[in-house]
Structures are given as C-alpha cells and as structure tokens.
Amino acid sequence: MANTATIEINGQKNELPLIKGTENEIAIDITKLRSATEGVITVDPGYKNTGSCESAITFLDGEKGILRYRGYSIEELAEKADFLEVAYLLIFGELPTKEQNDKFHDDIKAESIVDEDVKKILDAFPKAAHPMGVISSLTSALTAFNPSSVNVDSEEDMYKSVVRILGKFPVLVAWTFRKKEGLPLDYGDNSLGYVENILKMMFVKPNGEYTQNQILVDALDKLLILHADHEQNCSTSTVRIVGSSHAGLFASLSAGISALWGPLHGGANQAVLEMLEAIKADGGDTKKYMAKAKDKSDPFRLMGFGHRVYKNFDPRARIIKKAADEVLGDLGIDDPILDIAKGLEKEALEDQYFVDRRLYPNVDFYSGIIYRGMGIPTDMFTVMFALGRLPGWIAQWREMRLRKEPIGRPRQVYIGETAREFVPIEKR
Numbered sequence: 001m002a003n004t005a006t007i008e009i010n011g012q013k014n015e016l017p018l019i020k021g022t023e024n025e026i027a028i029d030i031t032k033l034r035s036a037t038e039g040v041i042t043v044d045p046g047y048k049n050t051g052s053c054e055s056a057i058t059f060l061d062g063e064k065g066i067l068r069y070r071g072y073s074i075e076e077l078a079e080k081a082d083f084l085e086v087a088y089l090l091i092f093g094e095l096p097t098k099e100q101n102d103k104f105h106d107d108i109k110a111e112s113i114v115d116e117d118v119k120k121i122l123d124a125f126p127k128a129a130h131p132m133g134v135i136s137s138l139t140s141a142l143t144a145f146n147p148s149s150v151n152v153d154s155e156e157d158m159y160k161s162v163v164r165i166l167g168k169f170p171v172l173v174a175w176t177f178r179k180k181e182g183l184p185l186d187y188g189d190n191s192l193g194y195v196e197n198i199l200k201m202m203f204v205k206p207n208g209e210y211t212q213n214q215i216l217v218d219a220l221d222k223l224l225i226l227h228a229d230h231e232q233n234c235s236t237s238t239v240r241i242v243g244s245s246h247a248g249l250f251a252s253l254s255a256g257i258s259a260l261w262g263p264l265h266g267g268a269n270q271a272v273l274e275m276l277e278a279i280k281a282d283g284g285d286t287k288k289y290m291a292k293a294k295d296k297s298d299p300f301r302l303m304g305f306g307h308r309v310y311k312n313f314d315p316r317a318r319i320i321k322k323a324a325d326e327v328l329g330d331l332g333i334d335d336p337i338l339d340i341a342k343g344l345e346k347e348a349l350e351d352q353y354f355v356d357r358r359l360y361p362n363v364d365f366y367s368g369i370i371y372r373g374m375g376i377p378t379d380m381f382t383v384m385f386a387l388g389r390l391p392g393w394i395a396q397w398r399e400m401r402l403r404k405e406p407i408g409r410p411r412q413v414y415i416g417e418t419a420r421e422f423v424p425i426e427k428r
C-alpha cells in the first residue's frame with residue numbers, strides 16, 4: 001500500500017500521509033493540510049467520513065456487524081463476563097484478575113455514598129421532569145461535592161475518580177427513578193453484587209422484604225454490557241470534546257448524558273416503545289407506519305432502525321432480541337408489543353426502501369421491551385442506556401486526556417455576508 005495520498009489543488013500537488021489501524025482501516029492524515037495548502041480545509045457535516053481520533057478501546061465493522069471491546073467480541077463478553085469486568089476492561093485495557101476485580105468492586109462500594117445535600121437538588125425538580133434532564137444535572141452537580149478536577153497524570157487520582165463515579169452514578173439513577181415514583185430514596189446494600197444492588201436500590205419497597213430475581217439481574221447485567229461502549233458515537237464524541245478543554249470528568253459525563261438524550265441517539269429506546277404503543281393503539285397497523293417512515297414529507301422515522309456505522313445487523317440487536325424472548329418467557333410475560341416489534345422488523349427487512357438503505361434494527365429496537373418487562377418506565381430507558389455507557393465514556397475520556405489530545409475546535413467554511421459598512425438606524 002502507498003503510504004501517502006496525493007491531493008491536487010489549483011495545479012499544486014500535495015502528498016498527505018496515510019494512517020493504517022490494527023484492523024487495516026486506512027485514514028488520510030490531514031493534520032498538515034491547511035498549512036500545506038495555504039488554508040484549504042475539509043468539510044464533513046455529521047463527520048460521516050471523518051475520524052476524530054485514533055483509539056484502542058472499541059472496534060466496529062459496520063459491514064460485517066462486528067463489535068469488540070479491547071479485542072474481545074461483544075458476543076463472548078455478553079455471554080461470559082459481568083458488567084464490572086467489562087467496565088474494568090474498557091477503562092484499563094485488560095480483563096481484571098479476580099483480585100483486581102474484587103478490589104475494583106470494593107473501591108467502588110467505598111465511594112457509593114452520595115452527599116445528602118444532593119437530595120436538595122433532586123427535590124427541586126418537579127416529578128414530571130424527564131429523568132435524563134435530572135440525571136444530567138445531578139452528575140454535573142457531583143463536581144460541586146467532589147471539587148478537585150482529575151489530575152490525569154496521576155494514576156491514583158484518575159483511578160479514584162473512576163471508582164467515585166462508578167459508585168455514585170447508580171445511586172443517582174436509583175434516586176432519579178424513586179423520586180418519579182414517589183418512593184423514599186434508598187442506598188441499597190453493599191453486600192450485594194454491583195448490578196444486584198442497582199436493582200435493589202431502584203425497586204426495594206419501604207414496607208417489605210426485597211427478593212432478588214436472578215432473571216432480572218442477569219438481564220440487566222447483559223444489557224449494561226451491550227451498551228457499555230460504541231467508539232465515537234455522538235455522546236462519546238461529546239464527552240471527548242468537552243474533556244478536551246480540560247473540563248472535569250463529571251462535567252464531561254453530564255454533557256454526554258445530554259447528547260445521549262436525543263431521539264436520534266440513546267433517546268431512541270424510549271421513542272421505539274412509544275412508536276410500538278402507537279401502532280398497538282392503532283390496531284397493530286404496521287403498514288401505515290412503514291409508509292410514514294418512507295414518506296419524505298413525513299418527519300416520522302422507524303425508531304430503532306438504521307445506524308451510521310452498521311449497514312448490517314447491529315450485533316447487539318441480535319443478542320437483545322434473543323434475550324427479550326428469554327426474559328419475558330422466564331417472567332411469564334406475554335407482551336403483544338414484542339410481537340408487533342417482530343412483525344415490524346420482518347416487514348422492514350423485506351421492504352425495498354429499507355433494503356436499499358441497509359436499515360436494520362439497532363441496539364434500541366428491542367432493549368425497551370426488556371426494560372418494560374423489568375418494570376422500568378419508558379422515560380427511564382435512556383437513563384439505563386447511560387448507566388451502561390458510563391464505563392465507555394470514562395474510558396474514552398481517560399484515553400483522550402492520557403494521549404494529551406488538543407482542544408477540539410473544528411474549522412468551518414463561511415457562507416455569510418462579505419464585508420459591508422454599518423448603516424445607522426435612521427437610514428435603515
């Protein structure tokens with residue numbers, strides 16, 4: 001392979017170096033383009049063809065439907081690992097030994113107390129507030145209670161921040177949920193596993209014994225693993241660019257949560273359930289919604305379908321679809337919404353519009369059906385996505401800071417008015 005690309009502008013040829021990744025992806029290094037061409041830049045709205053960084057955390061192959069965290073396939077991790085192991089793998093680069101894993105969990109437990117004053121911030125929100133707005137605010141507020149920003153050059157300092165947010169975020173998630181439900185806030189029980197404790201903090205009732213349901217623990221553990229990272233998606237890119245100004249970790253994560261909220265991104269899992277409910281209320285008329293999705297004059301999209309990278313099945317959607325059958329079956333839930341989802345998927349995969357555009361179910365298409373079966377309300381689905389994505393955001397933020405990447409500051413092509421004289425108001 002040649003190691004440069006030639007670009008000719010106004011008769012002048014420029015050689016630009018090519019970069020090749022460990023999975024043989026090739027990129028043109030344009031870091032010197034502007035200086036070599038007296039100001040020429042590239043433009044790529046939505047960054048569909050533009051890489052923002054080199055990263056060693058997650059690899060996707062959209063054509064083949066491959067997803068690996070630090071080289072391990074998502075299928076193996078979902079089957080054989082637990083969420084805390086995967087969090088450790090993403091952040092520190094290797095699967096933990098038993099001792100490392102136990103210490104990691106102990107250090108996280110030691111950080112699982114949230115300052116009581118955070119409850120005053122939570123109380124200021126109306127019950128009807130969307131949980132994503134609440135959790136984003138509470139995450140940013142954590143900075144006020146843990147003021148020192150992370151000294152990334154100190155392994156110990158960085159590790160402390162990692163376990164601090166992994167300890168406190170599940171508490172904020174549980175409190176956000178319980179506030180909505182009108183339940184007293186609960187701290188859970190540090191004698192439990194990480195995911196077991198999340199479920200207990202969310203669902204324990206003040207007036208009765210709490211019984212763990214292993215089906216729910218296993219289902220949530222798997223869902224969190226499947227959501228844990230996904231290379232340079234919208235919210236991860238947000239976390240990286242906010243962190244590139246050397247804003248703190250919690251502030252960067254809060255920004256990522258806001259980006260995830262959008263219905264084109266993590267908010268799609270809520271939008272999918274609302275769409276399926278609408279179809280059900282409409283007598284299950286999937287054809288009407290398929291027609292709406294294809295009608296360019298209609299802003300409606302088939303939520304949970306399509307992906308910027310995957311032009312084949314999202315491997316996570318395959319796993320979640322199978323898990324939905326298993327979990328609802330084990331729980332004895334016969335949810336007609338699952339049948340509508342499967343019917344819609346079948347229709348879309350046979351429809352030329354979707355086939356031509358290579359639109360397949362993505363991670364958000366079936367996940368909400370499992371959350372609903374677990375008793376989680378629809379507007380909490382994206383908070384559960386954020387809970388899973390947290391270690392990925394941390395890993396990507398840490399990598400960006402350790403690689404001392406420059407502050408993110410894109411260029412633009414100006415298309416506004418050229419220079420003109422000011423006109424006094426009496427003459428306008």
Ligand code: SDX
Nearest residue numbers: 230233264265266268293301302303304305306307308357
């Ligand atoms: C996530 O990036 C990640 O990795 C994200 C994520 C992660 O783990 O972080 O995987 C999580 O966000 C998954 C995506 C969840 N979003 C949705 O399900 C919302 C519905 N999907 C679409 O809005 C869309 O598919 C996107 C946003 C996911 C991707 O959009 P792109 O890559 O910008 O593609 P596009 O909008 O340019 O669409 C290409 C064509 C267009 O038609 P034409 O103009 O070519 O005729 O496909 C059409 C679009 O209109 N299209 C759809 C569609 N998705 C794309 N038409 C109907 N329904 C859809 N869902």
